[in-house]
Amino acid sequence: MSQDWPLWEVFIRTKGGLSHRHVGSVHAPDGEMALRHARDTYTRRLEGVSLWIARSSDIVASDPDQAGALFEPAADKIYRHPTFYDIPDVVRHI
């Protein structure tokens, strides 16, 4: 059984002005080949104007089990949202 090539994550910018978005991954021996494979695999129908390729092993991800501790503290800080503040209707443009 042969060895797999390294895995690369593929990101596409669908059109100018939008950010690159993850769409999937490809195996390839190097970045340039990964780019070619990504082009063939993920952009057969004008899906984008730009591709980013990143080695999957270079991505550092948060632990889903820690999601509570990581993100919960934001939940009780509702004063970060504009609707938290009561402003009379007569006051305009604010």
Place this chain on the structure above:
Amino acid sequence: MYTTELGKTDGSLAQISQEDPALVEAFEARVAADEFIEPKDWMPEAYRRTLVRQISQHAHSEIVGMLPEGNWLTRAPSLRRKAVLLAKIQDEAGHGLYLYCAAETLGVSRAEMIDALHTGRAKYSTIFNYPTLTWADIGAIGWLVDGAAIMNQVPLQRTSYGPYARAMVRVCKEESFHQRQGYEIMMAMCAGTPDQKAMAQDALDRWWWPSLMMFGPPDDNSPNSAQSMRWRIKRDSNDELRQKFVDITKPQADHLGLEIPDKDLKWNEARGHYDFGAIDWEEFYAVVRGEGPVAKERMKARREAWEQGAWVRDAADAHEAKQRARASA
């Protein structure tokens, strides 16, 4: 293309009993609440194994599915038909790759999956072990086989495992043209000479029953279905989808002026569905066991493609090694 879950039930119950009940309960609750499960989330081992089997079988089906159609690529009747067929086959390759990637997120390597296919340990959809004898078969495959695949895959866009669901969204978006180009071939043949129409009828005669079998065994004989439905891997039962397919396809056959090869097929006013004849499940299980008319030929073609492509993979490796050596020099 699509494959039903063809593997045997594994010893999942014993496995589950050793897992932390609190984790299992939390998992079941998330799935029941229609949350998506992502690769790094905790999941029961049986869920993981079921998905690896189903997604890899699905991927293999896409890859093997290129072979019956590739058979007609050099003999397509016009440049337009050839370009369309080539684009469809390229899509199937892409679909296989999306699915292999989804399976890999569950901890199985691409090499393991390819090896399982090439050594005959892995299953793929029974439909691809039937031969494509005439050009009309390419029409019938697009219309019926891709039609059945779409019916199966649309609900899978909401399957509980995130990477599988996202792969299905891409696949479904691309699949619709596959069915339409097939039906268009059938329309052209049915509007042609009597011989051409007879060829279309012959293709329908041969592909109808294998297409119905694509939905998998009947619900009362599908041991894995209940568990898969509970885990929201599957969303509809095999028989529900099969009925839906028959209901949708019959009027399409009428429009072509073709006759579906089933004398028991008739509208049932009370049920609001078409009744249809009994499926020869012995044939289905024989094909699952690898006794399909062209099963050996398909695997031989797959292995040859892999072996004959070895020099390309070796060259890519050599190029990478050379570039790396130059960069570090």
